[in-house]
Amino acid sequence: MNSKKNVDQLVEDAFNSINNIERASVKPFLLSRVNSRILSEKRTTWWENAAFYIGKPSFAIPGLAMLMLINLTAVIFYATDPSASIAEQNIQASSDEFSYSIASIYENENTEP
Amino acid sequence: MVNQPNDLIKKLQEGDQMGFTALMDLYQNMVYNTALGIVQNEEDADDITQEVFEQVYISIGLFKGQSKLSTWLYKITITKSLDHIKKKKRKKRFGIVKSLFGDSEVEKYSPVEFNHPGVQLEQKERASELFAALKQLPDKQKIAFILHKVEGQSYQEVAEIMNKSLNAVEALMSRAKANLKILLHNYYYKNLSDQ
Structure with missing residues (x-):
């Protein structure tokens, strides 16, 4: 009974403890800190702006088309490159002449009829 | 100016x-x-x-x-x-x-214990217990309680800030007080029984 009274009193005291609460003061130089934050934010927005313009369809679609065209040109150019096919022919010719085929012990066993 | x-x-x-x-x-x-x-x-x-x-x-x-x-x-x-x-x-x-x-x-x-710098010295202990209980309330009840009791805003102003009707704010406040009472009761009973 007594402890219940005590607890009720403590709860009441807890509620009353903030009745005359005063305002806490901010740390000094808040304005300078906020200004430096705004300035650093401005510095990063240049990149954001750049990304925004690059990401625009009017810029991005022609850009992508240009990249694809360059890739396609490169593929076509290398596919029809005559020097590449001559080199391939040379390899084939030397392969035929020197018989590059891999010899194994099984083939040696079966050399005689 | x-x-x-x-x-x-x-x-x-x-x-x-x-x-x-x-x-x-x-x-x-x-x-x-x-x-x-x-x-x-x-x-x-x-x-x-x-x-x-x-x-x-x-x-x-x-x-x-x-x-x-x-x-x-x-x-x-x-x-x-x-x-x-x-x-x-x-x-x-x-x-x-x-x-x-x-x-x-x-x-x-x-830290678990928070001492509000604006609370009077003799009230610090009780206030920190109240703030600890306040932490456990649902967000809306907590906000309503802080705006009214700590910031000293009227129910009407709290209603405007929270985009709620006056009745809704009154209900939030009464639930906040009831929940705080339960939390504080439990805390003090536990502390008394531990001693």
């Missing part, structure tokens, strides 16, 4: 630095104390105050003047403070997961 909020808004929207300085002079303690009541950590409240004014500087053009400037500032502060708490909880959860995988780096978290 710019003192009236209407002049302030006009100056701010014109990008006047003096207007921004005047706005900060007028509202910095209000923003800081609201954030402090919600997050219960002085460093975090300071960070939130900076974020709020940065946000104000960026988006003052969006302020239509349909509500009071202070109401708008309260709204931004509350949103930022609740976001901050969520972020901290996420970090804490991630820290626990990291520690399970053997990462010994332990992050610093705010």
